[in-house]
Amino acid sequence: MLFSFLIQVIAIAMLALGMNKHFKNVFNRPVKPLHSKGLKLTGWLLLVFSYYLAVSVLGAPMATVYWLLLLPLSIFYMALLAN
Amino acid sequence: MKPDFRRTMIWLHTYTGLLLGWLLFAIFLTGTLSYFNDEISQWMQPELSAHQQHENMINISLARLKAQGTDVDKWRIDLPGQRNNQWRLQWQKGKERQSLYLQGESGEQVTPRATQGGNFFRTFHYTLELRNYGGRYIAGIAAMFMLLALFSGIFTHRRFFRDFFTLRKKAVLKTLTDFHALAGIVTIPFCLMICASALIIYIGLYMPWSAQHYLDGGTRELNQKVTTYLPKLEPGSAYREPISDFSVIAGQVAKLWPENPNINRITVEQPFAANGRIIVERTRKLSLSNKSEVLVFSSHSGEPLAGMPPERIARKIRRIFYGLHEGHFAQPGLRWLFFISGLLSSALIASGLVIWLYKRLEKVKQRHAGHFIVERLNIAGIAGLLLAIIGYFYANRLLPVDIDERARLEIGAFLFIWLVSLQHSLFRPANKAWFEQLSLASLACLLLPVIDIIQEPSRLMRAIEQHNLIYLGFELALLVTGLLLYKTVKALLVKPKQVKQKQVKQKQVKQKQVKQKQGKEDKKVTLKHKLKRINAGSKADVV
Amino acid sequence: MNPALSLSARCLAAIVGGYIVAALSSLALVPVQMSLFDNRLEDAILIATMFSYLVYIAVIIDCFCRSSASRAWRNVLVYSGIFLTVCYYGGGLI
Incomplete structure (x- = not known):
């Protein structure tokens, strides 16, 4: 479950980096469209993967609850980091 | 058509939120506390020692x-x-x-001792102490409005989706708005679940028509048949x-x-x-x-x-909503996650209320009665509720143990303090009222564990001996809340020369952040519960 | 039309009208379910009642999306008419 959470955080980070604004913050240059697309795609895939991991550990009902409640944490963490 | 749609959505969001915002805040905060119903009750009945099940x-x-x-x-x-x-x-x-x-x-x-314990918060969050006067209907309407506010909020803060993960830190109002939008988005699943399940729990009250039409016994017969x-x-x-x-x-x-x-x-x-x-x-x-x-x-x-x-599938669906709402299945980690989500939603509502006021105060020169009312209700609804909750814990410790109607009196204290806070907010300038109520809440939080120790030192010793993490955790949570409130208040004092409104805004933001932090820190604390125990122990020694 | 009046009419349509439509839908969907899915009566009632909340929200949103209050009311009337008809013709199933 912890592993799934970690992957969730990474996925959210990827999604954030896929956005021009945050990419600029980190690398001081605008993101190339291709990179942005790639980052977003991996972000979404990782997000799905983290959910899959959670389901494989806890079973779908409980995993959904965990996953959805952890999501705010990772998003807020990222929002605090990204600024 | 499209911009018009958005405008109506904004209107809907603004006024559904405003109309029932304070009520929703109270419901969400007390409801969030009742995730720790048993733990709170345990703290409130110190006569019972912790024990394991034995054979x-x-x-x-x-x-x-x-x-x-x-x-x-x-x-x-x-x-x-x-x-x-x-x-x-x-x-x-x-x-x-x-x-x-x-x-x-x-x-x-x-x-x-006779007390309602944490159960008070649980009943309060859906009956509002008005069980015989339609309290549950009011709560149901509030849940419905919350759903509406959530839905229309998606369109109101549509711009936020474009730059997700942004918290503009320069202007306070902007930070607050960003926080509001972000919290709103991340708590959508939680709020949806909570509001929908709240409505489904009292389905027989809110939508009895079908059962009454098809069955002679109405909802009662329906329940008997499906269960x-x-x-x-x-x-x-x-x-x-x-x-x-x-x-x-x-x-x-x-x-x-x-x-x-x-x-x-x-x-x-x-x-x-x-x-x-x-x-x-x-x-x-x-x-x-x-x-x-x-x-x-x-x-x-x-x-x-x-x-x-x-049971058959229809009843099972309702059972699952019910179970999700109560969260009895949640193990400590998950329980804290629920708790944090609950705090976030409360903060969401409170920040919305504050934004409503200061967006308008920025624009108008002449305040009218509506602004005054909203401002005062904000103070009483947010700071006052915090005070009332702490006051309830105080009443539990300070009222004589063998007094008649003790449990009622505790609740009376809760309501009374809330009322006093409303009165206080009416007769003080807004920023002073914020400051005074928040500092009082902070002080009260910090003093409560001390009073508990002075009153009966053996309780704490026993809790430490028995590794009673719930008791210690509660005291620690009080201390952390108190400290964070203190920090908020101090942050307000640093910039006294700023415009009055801005100051209050600042307070608000801090308060929100405090709440957030509180949730997070408390979680960290549970993770390091060993550390916590030592911490609480050393604190006891200091005292 | 006076904007305040229009707004109140719209709110009334959304809240009161929406509730009526939702209540009617909880009645109408029972025979529908029983004939389509062969549900038991009590299950059908429970499901229809739970579903009616969704109807309520949908109607409220619908009311606020229409360009005028009279259209919002018209829609509410149309929906209630549909559900009433279903009730009337489906009522024999019980």
């Missing part, structure tokens, strides 16, 4: 209950578990019910001595429930009849549904009897 417990209970006479219709044994420390016996003759609390290895009787029960006991059965050694059943329970054999409650129906039965209920852990998982045994032989038949 003799059930046999002692059975012996005690047998001594109550053979004409008793029903026994109930509530066993302490991971979260609560109540070892309670109840017996029922006809309609008359009596109960007593036990503790210790040999089960001596204790009388804890499965154990078969009814035939009266007039021969006398049989009930079992006194529970191990016969305990072995079977362990075999039938290998993955979670923790027993939560044992009910014995018609204990002295030949067809009497023992119903064993386990703690909820594995399923989201709120259907109790039971095993049934004969009361005199311990033979297994037919259990409860499973």
